[in-house]
Amino acid sequence: MDCKEGQRLIDGYVDGELDLVRNLGIEDHLHGCAVCSGSYQERRALRDGIRAHGVYFTAPADLRTRVQRSLRQAAGTTPARRRMPWQWIRVVAPLAAAAVVALILVPPVRGPSPESILTQEVVANHIRSLMVNHLADVPSSDEHTVKPWFNGKLDFSPPVKDLVNQGFPLIGGRLDYLNNRPVAALVYQRAKHVINVFVWPSNKNARSEAAPVTRQGYHVFHWEQAGITYWAVSDLEEGQFEKFVQLLKGQSPTTS
Amino acid sequence: MGEKDKLEHFEQAILPHLDAAYNLARWLTRNEHDAQDMVQEAYLRAFKFFDGFHGADARAWLLTIVRNTCYTWLDQNRARDMTTPFDEEIHTTEDNALNPSAMALKSSDMEMLKQSLEQLPAEFREVIVLRDLEEFSYKQIADVIDIPLGTVMSRLARARERLKRILCARLKEKP
Structure with a gap:
C-alpha cells in the first residue's frame, strides 16, 4: 500500500x-x-x-414535555396545525377530493374555524401558565426590563406598556408558543386576577378587532393594531377587562 | 391502530432519542432556541409519517427527519450556511499539525473545540456529529444524509481535516 x-x-x-x-x-x-x-x-x-470534551448537547429538561404536549395535540382532540403545508399535499389532495364528494352527498358539517382553534389555544396557554406556576420568565413590573428581555428570543420586539397607574400593574413577561410560533406573553394583574396578553407580528397593518368571546369562563379579546396581533385572556370581570384592553390600545376608556 | 395506540407506540419507540435529536438540531442551527423548535417540528413530522416506519433503526430514522427539518429551516433563514466557503486564512500549509501526545486537547480547550466545530459548514459539521457524537456507522450516516456509502469516508476525512485546521489556527492565536 x-x-x-x-x-x-x-x-x-x-x-x-x-x-x-x-x-x-x-x-x-x-x-x-x-x-x-x-x-x-x-x-x-x-x-x-x-x-x-462534552460537546454533546443534551435536551433541556422541559423539551420532552413540550414535545409530548404537541404530540398529544396532533393525535388527539385538537386538529393538528399544518406547519409545513407542502409536506401534506399528498395527504390533503385525496382528502379534498373526498370532501368535494361529501359536500355533494352529505349536508355540510362545520368544523371549528382556525380562529376558534386559536382562541382555544390562547385559553389553554393562559390556564397552563397559571397551573404550572410558570407565569413569568422575567418577573418585573418595569417595562424597560421586560421589553429588552425578549431581545434575541423573538424575531420582533413586543410592545410593553405598564398600566400600574390605571390599576393594572405589569408583573412580567415570558416566552410562549402559539399559532405555531414563539410569541411574547405579557402578564398583568388586577387584584387576584391574572391577565395574559399574547402578542406577535401580524401580516396586516390595518386595525381590526374581533368581538370578545368567553370560553370556559375566561374572556378573550383579540385585535390587531400597528402590525401586531394581540390576544388578551383573563377571568377578570368583563367590564374591567374591556377597560384594560382599551388602555392597552391607547384609548381612554369610556366611562361606564 | 387508533391514534391513541399509535401515540403510545410512537412515544415508546421515538421519544427515547430526544437527546440525539436535540444534539443534531443544536449543532445544525447553532442555537438553543431554534434547536428546540426544530425538535418539536421534527417529532410532529415523525408522528405523521410513523406508519411508514418499520422499526429497524429508530434513532437513524428520527435523525433523518430532524436533519431535513433543520435544512428546510437553514434554507429559509440562513442561506449562507448551506454553501461551503473556502477559508483561505486558515488554509495555511505551514506547521499546523496537531501534536497528539503533547497537546491531547486539554479540557480547557473544550470551548475552542466547540467554536471550531460550529465554524465548519453544515455538511461537514453533521458528519462529525453523527460519527463522533452519535457513533453512527458509515452505513447509518449514508442513510441519514442520503449520500452513497462510499462518500461517507471521504467527507469525514475532509471534515476532520478542516476542523483540525480551524482548531490549530485557534490554538495558535491563544495567548
Whole structure:
C-alpha cells in the first residue's frame, strides 16, 4: 500500500470501518511510514478530543414535555396545525377530493374555524401558565426590563406598556408558543386576577378587532393594531377587562 | 391502530432519542432556541409519517427527519450556511499539525473545540456529529444524509481535516 492509499483510508481505519484486507494493509503501511502514522495519531487525538470534551448537547429538561404536549395535540382532540403545508399535499389532495364528494352527498358539517382553534389555544396557554406556576420568565413590573428581555428570543420586539397607574400593574413577561410560533406573553394583574396578553407580528397593518368571546369562563379579546396581533385572556370581570384592553390600545376608556 | 395506540407506540419507540435529536438540531442551527423548535417540528413530522416506519433503526430514522427539518429551516433563514466557503486564512500549509501526545486537547480547550466545530459548514459539521457524537456507522450516516456509502469516508476525512485546521489556527492565536 502506498501513502496515497494510506491517507485515503485513515479515517476508515480510525472508525473501524475497513474490511479485513484493507485493515491489514493499512496497519502494515502505518508500521513503516512515519508520515501516515503521524496523520493517524492526529486523527485519533482529534476524535478522542471530540468524544471526551462534552460537546454533546443534551435536551433541556422541559423539551420532552413540550414535545409530548404537541404530540398529544396532533393525535388527539385538537386538529393538528399544518406547519409545513407542502409536506401534506399528498395527504390533503385525496382528502379534498373526498370532501368535494361529501359536500355533494352529505349536508355540510362545520368544523371549528382556525380562529376558534386559536382562541382555544390562547385559553389553554393562559390556564397552563397559571397551573404550572410558570407565569413569568422575567418577573418585573418595569417595562424597560421586560421589553429588552425578549431581545434575541423573538424575531420582533413586543410592545410593553405598564398600566400600574390605571390599576393594572405589569408583573412580567415570558416566552410562549402559539399559532405555531414563539410569541411574547405579557402578564398583568388586577387584584387576584391574572391577565395574559399574547402578542406577535401580524401580516396586516390595518386595525381590526374581533368581538370578545368567553370560553370556559375566561374572556378573550383579540385585535390587531400597528402590525401586531394581540390576544388578551383573563377571568377578570368583563367590564374591567374591556377597560384594560382599551388602555392597552391607547384609548381612554369610556366611562361606564 | 387508533391514534391513541399509535401515540403510545410512537412515544415508546421515538421519544427515547430526544437527546440525539436535540444534539443534531443544536449543532445544525447553532442555537438553543431554534434547536428546540426544530425538535418539536421534527417529532410532529415523525408522528405523521410513523406508519411508514418499520422499526429497524429508530434513532437513524428520527435523525433523518430532524436533519431535513433543520435544512428546510437553514434554507429559509440562513442561506449562507448551506454553501461551503473556502477559508483561505486558515488554509495555511505551514506547521499546523496537531501534536497528539503533547497537546491531547486539554479540557480547557473544550470551548475552542466547540467554536471550531460550529465554524465548519453544515455538511461537514453533521458528519462529525453523527460519527463522533452519535457513533453512527458509515452505513447509518449514508442513510441519514442520503449520500452513497462510499462518500461517507471521504467527507469525514475532509471534515476532520478542516476542523483540525480551524482548531490549530485557534490554538495558535491563544495567548
